[in-house]
Amino acid sequence: MATAQFRLENAWHPIARDEGGGFVVTLVNLSAETIADFKLAYTSLTRVGDAPACGNAAFLRRNANFHQYAPPAGLSLAPGRSWRFTVEGLLRPARHRTDGAKSAYLTLADGSHHAVEVGDLMLEGRHSEPAPQLLPEGEVREPFSILPWPAKASLTAGDTIPVALHPAAGATLDELRAIDTVLSLFQRLYSVAHVPFALAPVHEGRVLRFARQDGVAPSGYELTFAADAVKLRYGDAAGLQYGLTVLAQLLHGARTKPDTFRFPASGMILDAPRYGWRGCHLDVSRQFYPVADVKRLIDILAWFRMNTFHWHLTDDEAWRLEIKAFPELTTVGVLRGPDEPLLPQLGNGAEPVGGFYTQEQAREVVAHAAALAIEVVPEIDIPGHSTAALAALPDLIDGQEAPDSYRSVQGYPNNALNPAIERTYEFLGKVFDEMVAIFPSKLIHIGGDEVAANTWMASPLARSLMEREGIEGTFGLQSYFMKRIQGMLADRGRSLAGWDEVSHGGGVDPAGTLLMAWQKPEVGLELAKQGYDVVMTPGQAYYLDMVQASEWQEPGASWAGTVPPHHTYTYEAVGEFPEALKPRMRGVQACIWSEHFLNRDYFNHLVFPRLPAVAEAAWTPAEGKDWLRFAAIVRLSPRY
Missing domain, CATH: 3.20.20.80 (Glycosidases)
Structure with a gap:
């Protein structure tokens, strides 16, 4: 037959005395041909139990999130018509629009499989609340775009933005390579933004001086800002990279949202990570x-x-x-x-x-x-x-x-x-x-993780090991296994x-x-x-x-x-x-x-x-965190 077109609509509704509630599933035939003797499969995070109660359908099987049903014998579905059935016996209630079918397909009488488009899970019997705004506009008391915020920063905002930062004469090969690494990272993340660094001197740029020093914390860095130059002190390669990354963030923020963010004219950042x-x-x-x-x-x-x-x-x-x-x-x-x-x-x-x-x-x-x-x-x-x-x-x-002697929390057998x-x-x-x-x-x-409490208890080999080694229960076996792995x-x-x-x-x-x-x-x-x-x-x-x-x-x-x-x-x-x-x-x-x-x-x-x-x-140290500042800065973050 020609390529079939089908859509599955699904809804969840509460049921008195049944916390799991129930599904209403509707398959709509948008193809030009009548279908019969078919099976419908869908995947859903909201799973059914072993013996769900179905109305106008027969439950065939489930494997973890996979579910399969058949229509009543003799049912045929003409173009433009729909098949509606209900399912009760869910293992938990649905709570959000993504708790229903996430994908579906039909298996026709000839064994061929055909895609079925799926929409959001609808809610029946209750108000479907729209999604809220999750992030406030935010506000900054210090007009600098740095994320994560440094451990210590004392900065004065400037009125100009350097075209780019470029290394002073005498920068080492490792320092030049670090600039290149962060510059390439920036270009991958912000492919149409102006670059923060250049390896050659730049008109209206600013000199970047480096100093590798003992005493700077591991992965830490220090930045000093002046009208003619920026100085970056570091103790290791990670600190060098992090300092350059912060400079790239500062420049990008000042260019992207100049009404909110500025580049420092003077001041210092003394920074190191809170956790390793x-x-x-x-x-x-x-x-x-x-x-x-x-x-x-x-x-x-x-x-x-x-x-x-x-x-x-x-x-x-x-x-x-x-x-x-x-x-x-x-x-x-x-x-x-x-x-x-x-x-x-x-x-x-x-x-x-x-x-x-x-x-x-x-x-x-x-x-x-x-x-x-x-x-x-x-x-x-x-x-x-x-x-x-x-x-x-x-x-x-x-x-x-036995091949189905235990099941994981996700419903996988053995x-x-x-x-x-x-x-x-x-x-x-x-x-x-x-x-x-x-x-x-x-x-x-x-x-x-998530080894079911009765795992291996029907395995004669496991039972023999337990008796031989004096092991008690599933978690004793797991500990035995983990110690060998260690x-x-x-x-x-x-x-x-x-x-x-x-x-x-x-x-x-x-x-x-x-x-x-x-x-x-x-x-x-x-x-x-x-x-x-x-x-x-x-x-x-x-x-x-x-x-x-x-x-x-x-x-x-x-x-x-x-x-x-x-x-x-x-x-x-x-x-x-x-x-x-x-x-x-x-x-x-x-x-x-x-x-x-x-x-x-x-x-x-x-x-x-x-x-x-x-x-x-x-x-960032706990005392340095600020939700509204974060909300303002995070909008400049790269996306996946």
């Missing part, structure tokens, strides 16, 4: 980001003087890093589609999707980040979140274990690597061998990083281990009490996929509540840490989980201004 770990995480498993897009995000991190890129490379949905010993990981383990081993998930439809990074591409990303003083910390998420790996390597499965199968460690050893040759970071993040990493000169659940069941040796507190803020303090170094990344403040307002029409996820930009900015991660434990709090990190991120505009809406808000929390 100023991170941003990106999940590339749920949605694939091409290399150029990953580099773009790293550029933005550099602009905000962040220094860690946490690259979440594997999950249930896909394994994204080429491992030459196991090519199946990036053939079978990345393909999602109606006829692929991995079913479509959020945002996927009739067309198969894939995507992975070759080792050469991963090295390219690492080099790009290193040139901008950013460390790439890779993550493979184990032992849970391993559906893709297990689909690619079925010999890692205990064949005696998705964890089995600690009782020795082949698991052989596999991971080869993976680590290849990773350490790609990533120079001393940390390898191994996930460790030893394997140590043998390769690497230390273990993970999510906070790595501490479960006895955890691992805290020495040299870094854990990320994500579930709630109190977890970070508990980890520090146990002796772990901690990065604070609580979902309630720093998860950038969380919705930013409570109104129905505002998009985003909501399991961690509502996270408005003001809260992200003002949240103090170290607030509950006693003085004795504050050294264990290494820093803060934004997390970009990609279930919802189906296009660039959506990414920008959720990530900004909250990513620069986290950057300022990571750099």
Whole structure:
């Protein structure tokens, strides 16, 4: 038949005595032909239970966020007509317009698959509140565009803007290269803006003098402004780059919004970061980001003087890093589609999707980040979140274990690597061998999160291991697994990083281990009490996929509540840490989980201004933060 055209409309409504409420789904046939004997699949973050009550439809199957239904026997859908059905038995209520179907497709009687366009989830039975304004206009008491704001600044505004800053005679090769690095960064981020630097003298420019000095704090810098020159003192390469970046921000702000921002005529900036770990995480498993897009995000991190890129490379949905010993990981383990081993998930439809990074591409990303003083910390998420790996390597499965004996919180059946199968460690050893040759970071993040409480309990091999080693329950098995992994990493000169659940069941040796507190803020303090170094990344403040307002029409996820930009900015991660434990709090990190991120505009809406808000929390002392100043300056930020 000719290419079909279909659209799915969906709505959620409350139901008395059923907290989950119900869906109303309408499929509209916009094609020129009648269809019959078809099946409809959609993906949705709001999932149904095992036996949903359907009206005018038959529920066929669910796998995590994938749902499939069939119309009543004999139903045919003529051009211009619609099929409407209802679904009750949802696992949670919908709260926002993005909680419904995110993608859909039809499978026709001949087995062919056809795309179905999807609109927002509508709200029935209640008022659909429009999205609010999230950022005030802001105001500045000091007319300078710097983000994050420095530790100390005493500046007098000038009446002129240098055409460009250019190095004084005698600048070293390293200093000239640093100018070139920041100049190139600026041109990538603001491709039509006037450049802030030139390597040759410039008419109406201003001389930039350098001084490398002992005593300047690590990653710190000092800027002195005068009518004839700017002087930059620094102690290391990172401080040199950060000082140049601030100068670029000052010039760009003064040129872009001269009624608000100025370039300093005199004064000083004395600056150094508040925390050593100023991170941003990106999940590339749920949605694939091409290399150029990953580099773009790293550029933005550099602009905000962040220094860690946490690259979440594997999950249930896909394994994204080429491992030459196991090519199946990036053939079978990345393909999602109606006829692929991995079913479509959020945002996927009739067309198969894939995507992975070759080792050469991963090295390219690492080099790009290193040139901008950013460390790439890779993550493979184990032992849970391993559906893709297990689909690619079925010999890692205990064949005696019932295939649906446990499910993850996202609804994936039997998705964890089995600690009782020795082949698991052989596999991971080869993976680590290849990773350490790609990533120079001393940390390898191994996930460790969201292993369901009854995982492996139906595995005879796991039961035998528990009896042999005196291990109790799932988390005892997880601790056994993690301790072996920690030893394997140590043998390769690497230390273990993970999510906070790595501490479960006895955890691992805290020495040299870094854990990320994500579930709630109190977890970070508990980890520090146990002796772990901690990065604070609580979902309630720093998860950038969380919705930013409570109104129905505002998009985003909501399991961690509502996270408005003001809260992200003002949240103090170290607030509950006693003085004795504050050294264990290494820093803060934004997390970009990609279930919802189906296009660039959506990414920008959720990530900004909250990513620069986290950057300022990571750099600026608490007493130096100012929400209204931030709101005025952040509007000049680059976008993804």
